[in-house]
Amino acid sequence: MYHNKRSAVSTVPNEDPIRVGFIGLNFSRGWALKTHRPAILQLSSQFVITAVYDENEQMATNTIQQLKLVHATPFSSLELFSSFQHVDMIVVSVQASKQYELLMPLLEFSRRNSNLKYLLIEWAFASNLQQAEKVYQASAIRGLQTVVALQGRKSPYIQRAKELIHENHIGGINSIEISCNACWYGYERPRKFADGMFEMGSGLDLVTTTFGHTMDLLQYITGSYFSKINGLVFNNIPEQMLVDDSGRSMGRTSAKTVPDHLLFHGCLQRGNVPVSCTIKGGKPTKKFTKNFIIDIHGTRGDIKIEGDAGFAEMSNLVLYYSGTRVNDIPIAGANGHPVHPSLDQGKEFMEVYHLRNYDAVHGNIFRLYQSIADFHFNTKNIPRLPSQFIMQGFEFEGFPTLMDGLIIRRLIDSVYKSNLIGATLDVSHILQFPSSI
Template identity: 30%
Template sequence: MSPQSSLASKDSIKVGIIGLSIGSGVRFVPPWAYVAHYPALAKIPEKYQISSILNSTLSSAEAAVNNLSLNTTKPFDSLDKFAQYESNDLVTVSVRVPLHKQLLLPNIESNKNIFSEWPLGASTNEAESILKLVKEKDLKTVIGLQKRKAPAILKIKELISSNKIGRITSVSLSAVSELGGPTRAESLSSYIFESKNGANFFTIPFGHTLDGLLYAVGKKVKSVKANVLTLYKEQQLVDLDSKLVGKVVSKDTVDHISIAGLLTDNTPITIEFRGGSSSRVGNRNLHVEIHGTKGDILYESDSAFSELAPIDLSYSYEGSDGVVKFDNGKDYNATVDNVLGLYESYYEYKDTQGSRQGFEKDGFPTFEDSVILHRLLDRIVESSNTGKEIDVKDIYEF
């Protein structure tokens, strides 16, 4: 069933997507909009119609329209015309981060509500400037921090907010991702290994994971002491079989984050987020423990990119039936369904206006939530660079 099915109602939201291409070729890595946004929207055709697609070429936009049988979707290659297209209620941008601002500006000017992939900007300044513009226009925004919609994260939030594990006494996160390791799949673009682009080991797997964890715990960060390191300044290219191809490429993005932090109420949080191969022994690629006075929570994943991989949650508390393993649901597809959760929530709250989600269970993260995370990441780097504990209490203020 395509989003253009007969289920579309007058209430449905018309979404224009920037960056929904279908691509081709042996080494083709399908874009995120194709992997996540399109299938998410296709699941709720009664709520969303894809009204338009803007790609860098008209042929690419037309190919997507034709290939996906989006019969009522208008293809664009002109940003200005796309921005002025009256059928777009909401504009989703899912392209390289440094392009976000220039692509969003005309759409903001045209009073479109915006769903932007995380990170919002290639820098915090850029994200703040985008936020300022949407606030001036009083637009609704969604930021693609979709881990907040993972069923396991929502379950943890429920366990904690209902006091099942009592007062939280410690939070720890350890993770490893090959993105920051000694080798690089040759199919990967160098884009995510150049820090100026803002989309990298630090902002993406670490940023999503930190956001999801803090959201689940429901506590603001008070201060951080951190080491943010670049241990690998070069990577060896490997082929699809992980064999070295004999080529070394440079990398200036960080690959190791170690944090001793405090949440509000002085709850300690300890983080090791490292680059490298999956460990042959020891914890899985993502391992998070949350301990409370009455219970304990463990969540794990095979991927540090836990915003798009299934999370295995287990917990136990005073009065629970031993150790409970949470069921994500047999049809759960983390890649699609977390993004789906954002669209569902945006639809549910389409007639109300909120500047940020914060730690609320309902609703969806906004550009304000995005800027908070941008600021937090900056403070973590600042602690590393200055050798000082950095107070972050003010990142929540606008």
């Protein structure tokens, strides 16, 4: 398990830490506070927060004081924040629907900050594909090293699955089946969620979130993009029952225009592998199935990844592996001399891989930050490490970039298009760089 070895980063730098300017960090609530903040705290030799942006300057000041960000300056002007010279990396941790309106001016204003090198943004980084293409182009022109929080790639289970396949432990891939339960999009929804989440165009529909993250992981694990796909999208639950924080029905419903069900199938370019994927709304727990399952069947072995929540990028998982490997232990031959056995005499291996105390919500984001530091400080002493890379693709090293994210956004767009026009689509072009650059 070479690729899951602990990063050397924690023992390193005598260099200056990466100075982080933050959009979306709030002292009292939110995803950034819950996940990005602990990651930066744990990597305090590598990262330091030097700027906090909030429309409301008092809020930015409060966040800095409450979180004791002693090196940070508050900003309520996006222009001043974006051009602030004491920032090497900007993190934009806001909902998908709000990212485009922030990112486009930010990229323009940031030209005045010659120190700025990194831009880390949350999935899905835009409300739709058109916006996503524009964000990609603007950042490419700006020349920043982008990082997209498709953090599931950093999950140890995903890394292990990729490694098992990469090292040929299951042979060729015969077929793949995926099933996820996207609980928020079913018959009930917690009242605490904003109505906008359940309206098309929010960038938070189950195709963009659950399917998007899951397909990024699948492509990453298998090392292949899709050649053709078909999707059927359902909205069978146009009204959801609101439930309170204890899960009790509040007796009133709210409209939902986002889908509650996706049926997807297609084949991978590499090996023409059949892939089936269903994403279900409805009840959060079915009695006889797990809420997250990836079954990968190979010619010489199988991998199963299971989880209790439909969101692999932020839930702890279990990986099961079974396969036949070449037996490299010499066995006794007829005359007593050792004999090196052939593949046919391979041994059957079984593995259950589970980190009982792994906190995936924090852990995957932590490992994403770790990979940025590994790159920045070249802690792994990789010779001739490039100063920037356009995409991670299927490499173990590095982190997903906007180009990796754009490929998924195009796949998502193809799914909706396939559903709309009732066609199986050739998607082998989604890897292309935008022609306008």
